[in-house]
Amino acid sequence: MIELEGLTKRYGEKLAVDHLTFTVRPGIVTGFLGPNGAGKSTTMRMMLDLDNPTSGSVRIDGRHYRSLRDPLKVVGALLEAKAWHGGRSAHNHLLCLAQSNGIPRTRVREVLDTVGLTSVAKKRTKGFSLGMGQRLGIAAALLGDPEILMFDEPVNGLDPEGIHWIRNLMKNLAAQGRTVFVSSHLMSEMALTAEHLVVIGQGRLLADTSMAAFIAENSRSYVRMRSPDHERLRDVLSGAGITARPASDGSLEVDDEDAPHLGELAARHRITLHELSPQRASLEEAFMQLTAESVEYHAHDGRPPEEVPPGAPAAPPGGRPGWGADWRKKGA
Incomplete structure (x- = not known):
């Protein structure tokens, strides 16, 4: 178990981590999410005593990391690929x-076999690709057979087979009762791997909840209905006290109703349905919704200056709105 209480880190005037308090529990994969610059890497470094907090504390099974007698047997961590001497072999x-x-x-x-590097165990690591480096870093994290594992962007550089492997590895480790804490920007993969989420923005805690609850609380779910008898379907729904919102593609979107009930209602009125589908937001959509105000810098989509929407702020001297990175800092 990893316990953070009031964890804070300042670099001069910059507040990188702002009084974080949460617990990473065993038996499940906990995902750690946040926009770039949110303080995720700094938080993970403080967990391992690589950075000292300005205030607050981190406990690993009730103790500071620095007080662990055999740290690799307690915590295994992958924070940075290729953190080794390039002249040494993987073995x-x-x-x-x-x-x-x-x-x-x-x-x-054993761990070389687990990560699939047995065939290159005697090769010098300086010739390793990014994906091979990730596998070696994961092997080092597993070496002490620890009860707590921390991974920062573990799928970086891995091919599809490698991504599938690390996903199942993390799930299996959690199923064994271990504590698994993983940070990643790959939302689609996190949605398949994590059961619980901790989300931060600008160093502050934004969410500490289950994956299902996070998506439900930060996105809109609805049922899409499509029928050749569009107007009659809308009248039937209205007569039943159900509000249907017309969509641009000709379908109707219904909130706060389940699909079976809507299907039965249409059937009773002999209305043909070409589509009756529950629509649920993805983790990425929910994440973007929650963290929209926590993104420090925004980029434009590359439209020419004349296509920038009316009312957009003027560019700074020498700058051109609509191109490249946004010069406006959030909240400035």
Whole structure:
């Protein structure tokens, strides 16, 4: 279990992490989300005592990380790919870690096999691709067979097979009762992996809830209905006290009703339906909705200056609105 209480980090005038309090529990995969610059990496570094907090605390199973006698046997972490000596082989890199942490050398072969690097175990790591580096970093995290695992962008550089593998690995580790904490910008993958979410923005906690509750609370769900007898369907719904919103594609969108009830209503009135489909927002849509006010910098979509919507702020001296990164800082 990882417990954060009032965790705060300042770099001069910059408040990177702002009184974060949450708990990462065992038995489930907990996703850690936030826009760029939200403070995720800084938070994870403080969890491992790589950065000292300005105030607040982090406890790993009730203790500070620095007080752990055999840290690799308690916490395994992947924070940065290629954090090793390029002249060493993958096997020797892991062997050095094992010997310095009292881990049997047989464990080296086991984790190399787990991550699929057995065939390149004797090759120097300086020639490793990004994906191979990720696999070696994951092997190092698994080396001590720890109960707590932390991964920062674990799918970075992996091919589809590798992404599928790491997804199942994290789920299996959690199913064994371990604490699994993973940060990623790949929303589609996080939606398939995490059961619980911690979301931060500008260093502050925005959400600490289940995946299902997060999507439900930060997005709109509705039922889409399509019929060749569009007007009659709308009248029937209205007569039943149900508000149907017309969509641009000719369908009707109904909030706060379930699809079976709507289908039965149409059937009773002998109305043919070409579509009756519940629509639920994706994790990405819910995340964008919640964090919209926490994004520090915005980019434009590349439209020429004359296509910028009327009323948009004028560009700064020498700048051109509509091109490149937005010069306007949020809240400025």
